[in-house]
Amino acid sequence: MQDPSERSTAEPLEFREVTKRYPGSAEPAVDGLSLEVPAGEICVLVGPSGCGKTTAMRMVNRMIDITSGDILLGGRSVRERKPEELRRHIGYVIQQVGLFPHRTVGENVATVPGLLGWDKARIAARVDELLDLVGLDPHVMRDRYPAQLSGGQRQRIGVARALAVDPPVMLMDEPFGAIDPINRERLQNEFLRLQAELRKTIVFVTHDIDEAIKMGDRIAVMQVGGRLAQYAPPAELLMAPASEFVEDFVGADRALKRLALQRVRDIDLWSVATCRVGEPTAAVRERLTEADLDIPLLVDDRQRPVGWLSDRALLGERAREELRSRADPIVELDDILRDALSDLLASESLYGPVVDADGRTVGVLSIQVISHAIGSAPAEVPGATELAASEAAAHAEAGAEAEAQAAAEADDE
Amino acid sequence: MSLTPVIAQGGGFVRDRTGESSCVSENGFCPDWIWDNLDRYVTPTWEHLYLTVISVGLGFAIAVALGLLAHRRRWLVGPITWVTSVLYTIPSPAAFLLLLPLTGRGNVTAIVALTAYTQVIIFRNVVNGLANVPADAVDAATGMGMAPTQRLFRVEVPLAMPEILAGLRIAAATTVGLAAFAFLAGAGGLGKQIAAQITFRSNVVVAGGLATLMAAGLDLLVLGFQRAVTPWQRAAS
Numbered sequence: 254m255q256d257p258s259e260r261s262t263a264e265p266l267e268f269r270e271v272t273k274r275y276p277g278s279a280e281p282a283v284d285g286l287s288l289e290v291p292a293g294e295i296c297v298l299v300g301p302s303g304c305g306k307t308t309a310m311r312m313v314n315r316m317i318d319i320t321s322g323d324i325l326l327g328g329r330s331v332r333e334r335k336p337e338e339l340r341r342h343i344g345y346v347i348q349q350v351g352l353f354p355h356r357t358v359g360e361n362v363a364t365v366p367g368l369l370g371w372d373k374a375r376i377a378a379r380v381d382e383l384l385d386l387v388g389l390d391p392h393v394m395r396d397r398y399p400a401q402l403s404g405g406q407r408q409r410i411g412v413a414r415a416l417a418v419d420p421p422v423m424l425m426d427e428p429f430g431a432i433d434p435i436n437r438e439r440l441q442n443e444f445l446r447l448q449a450e451l452r453k454t455i456v457f458v459t460h461d462i463d464e465a466i467k468m469g470d471r472i473a474v475m476q477v478g479g480r481l482a483q484y485a486p487p488a489e490l491l492m493a494p495a496s497e498f499v500e501d502f503v504g505a506d507r508a509l510k511r512l513a514l515q516r517v518r519d520i521d522l523w524s525v526a527t528c529r530v531g532e533p534t535a536a537v538r539e540r541l542t543e544a545d546l547d548i549p550l551l552v553d554d555r556q557r558p559v560g561w562l563s564d565r566a567l568l569g570e571r572a573r574e575e576l577r578s579r580a581d582p583i584v585e586l587d588d589i590l591r592d593a594l595s596d597l598l599a600s601e602s603l604y605g606p607v608v609d610a611d612g613r614t615v616g617v618l619s620i621q622v623i624s625h626a627i628g629s630a631p632a633e634v635p636g637a638t639e640l641a642a643s644e645a646a647a648h649a650e651a652g653a654e655a656e657a658q659a660a661a662e663a664d665d666e
Numbered sequence: 667m668s669l670t671p672v673i674a675q676g677g678g679f680v681r682d683r684t685g686e687s688s689c690v691s692e693n694g695f696c697p698d699w700i701w702d703n704l705d706r707y708v709t710p711t712w713e714h715l716y717l718t719v720i721s722v723g724l725g726f727a728i729a730v731a732l733g734l735l736a737h738r739r740r741w742l743v744g745p746i747t748w749v750t751s752v753l754y755t756i757p758s759p760a761a762f763l764l765l766l767p768l769t770g771r772g773n774v775t776a777i778v779a780l781t782a783y784t785q786v787i788i789f790r791n792v793v794n795g796l797a798n799v800p801a802d803a804v805d806a807a808t809g810m811g812m813a814p815t816q817r818l819f820r821v822e823v824p825l826a827m828p829e830i831l832a833g834l835r836i837a838a839a840t841t842v843g844l845a846a847f848a849f850l851a852g853a854g855g856l857g858k859q860i861a862a863q864i865t866f867r868s869n870v871v872v873a874g875g876l877a878t879l880m881a882a883g884l885d886l887l888v889l890g891f892q893r894a895v896t897p898w899q900r901a902a903s
Binding site for chain 2: 424
C-alpha cells in the first residue's frame with residue numbers, strides 16, 4: 254500500500270560531546286558522549302544501571318534535554334526541532350511497551366499516523382500492513398484490546414506502532430526485557446530479520462551484554478558516570494576490551510561469546526573422506542590420505558552422513574557397513590558456532606559432519622577447528638586477548654593429531 | 667393534637683385528617699392513601715431531581731477542572747483537598763442555614779451548598795485517577811509525539827475515567843441524600859415532603875423511597891455511561 258517515494262531512508266545519528274547534568278548532582282549523568290551510528294545500523298548502549306545509557310537514548314528524541322553538546326539526526330541538530338514534531342519521526346519502543354489499554358490494537362498502531370493527520374483509508378491500510386509485518390493476523394488482532402494479548406504479542410504491537418510512519422530512526426529501551434527467555438530469543442530473532450529488511454538506524458538500550466552482542470552492529474559500553482568506555486563492533490569488543498572495566502563487563506567467557514558471532518560456514522572446516530557401501534576400498538583409502546580426518550564417513554547415495562566407519566569396514570575389496578558410531582551430531586553450515594559446539598559437547602564427540610542446506614556432507618567440524626576459530630580473530634588485535642588467542646591456536650595445532658588419535662580410541666571403546 | 671412541625675411553616679402542607687381512614691389517623695402505612703395521594707409527590711420529586719442533577723453536574727464540572735489543574739500543578743493538590751474537605755465536614759443543615767444571609771432563600775442557596783459537598787469526592791477521584799494512569803502509557807504517548815494537551819485528553823483522562831466516574835457515582839448518591847435538607851434553604855424537594863409529615867409513616871416511606879430510587883437510578887445511569895465509554899475494561903482475557 255505504501256508509496257515507495259515516501260518510504261524514508263534511514264538516517265545517520267551522531268552524538269557530539271553530549272553531556273547531561275541534573276541540577277543538584279555533582280556527577281553528570283552522561284559525560285561528553287561522542288559516537289556515530291551509521292545509517293541502517295543498530296547501536297547498542299549497554300552498561301550497568303546508573304551508567305546513563307537510557308538518559309543518552311532519551312536525549313535523542315528530547316524526552317530529556319541536552320545540557321551541552323549536540324545530537325545530529327541526518328546531519329541536523331535535534332535541538333532546533335520542535336520536540337513533538339521530532340518525536341513523531343522517531344520510533345519509540347519501551348520495556349513495558351506502553352500500549353494504550355483503552356485503545357484497540359489497530360488504534361494503538363495508528364497513533365502516530367493519526368497525529369500526523371493521515372486519512373482514514375491510508376491509516377487502515379498501513380495498520381494491516383504493519384500487523385502483517387510483525388507476524389500477526391490483522392483480521393484477528395486489529396480490534397482486540399491490549400489486555401487480551403500475550404506479552405510477546407504486545408511487544409510485537411509495540412514494534413509495529415513504532416514503525417507506523419516508517420521513521421528513519423528508532424529508539425528501543427530494553428524492548429525485550431520483560432519477556433521470558435524463550436520468547437525473548439524468538440522476538441530478538443524476529444526483530445533482526447525485520448531489521449535486515451527495514452534497515453533502520455536504531456539506538457538499542459540494554460543492561461544485558463549477551464543481548465548487546467546479539468543485537469548490535471556496534472556496541473557502546475558505558476560506565477557509571479556516563480562515560481563511554483568503548484565503542485566497537487561486537488567481535489572487536491570481545492577480542493580487545495579497551496579497559497579492565499570493559500573486560501569485566503563482557504565477562505570472563507568472552508572467547509565463548511565470540512562463538513555466538515560466527516557461523517559454521519564462516520570458518521575453515523576439516524575435509525573428510527566419504528564412502529558409500531560397496532565402494533572399492535582402495536579408492537576410499539586414497540581419499541583418506543588426503544583428508545584432515547583419518548576416519549572415513551559413511552554416506553548414503555545422496556551424500557547424507559550415516560556414520561563413522563570402523564577399521565574393519567575397509568578390510569575387504571569393497572566397503573562394508575560396519576560403523577564405529579553413528580554420525581552424531583550433524584552440524585549445519587548455517588548453525589551458529591556456539592550452538593554447534595554445544596551439540597558436540599552434548600553428544601560427547603570431538604567432531605561431527607557438516608551438511609549444507611540439502612543435507613549433503615561438506616566437511617567436518619571439530620573441537621580443534623572451533624578453538625582455532627576463536628584464536629584467529631576477524632580483526633587483528635594485540636593486547637588483552639593475545640594470550641588466550643595464541644594459547645588456543647597453539648593448542649589446536651600441536652594437539653590436533655594427538656587428540657584425533659585419542660578421539661578415535663575413545664570412540665572405539 | 668398538633669403534629670405540624672415548626673419547619674413545616676416554611677411552606678409545607680398540613681394534612682387535613684377529617685374523613686380519613688383509621689390507618690391514616692393512626693399514621694400507619696396505608697397503600698390506599700399512597701395510591702390516592704401519589705400526585706402530591708410529583709413536584710417534590712422533580713424539585714429533588716433538579717437540585718441533584720444541577721448540583722452534581724456543576725460540581726462535576728468544577729471538580730474536574732480543579733483536578734486537571736492540580737494534575738498539572740501538583741502543589742495545588744494539598745490546598746484544594748484541604749479546602750474541599752473542610753467544606754465537606756460542615757453539617758449540611760448548618761450549611762444551608764449559614765448560606766441564607768448570603769444567597770437568600772431558594773434554589774441558589776441549595777445548589778451552592780450541594781455543589782460544594784460534591785467537590786471533595788469528585789476532585790479526589792480525578793486526581794487519583796490521573797495519578798494512577800500507567801506511567802508507561804504516558805511515557806509512550808509523550809515519546810510518540812503527543813503534545814501535553816493531546817496526551818491528557820487522548821490517554822490520561824480516558825484511562826482515569828473509571829475512577830473519575832466512580833467518584834461521580836458516590837457524589838450523585840450523596841447529593842440525593844443531602845438534597846433532603848435543601849428545604850431548610852427554601853428549595854423544596856422530597857425532604858420538605860418528609861418534614862411536613864414526619865410522623866406519618868406512609869408519607870415518609872413514599873418520599874424516602876422515591877429518594878432512594880432516585881439515587882439508585884442515577885447510579886445506574888452513570889454506571890451505564892461508564893460501561894459505554896470504557897469497553898476496554900471488560901476486555902481482559
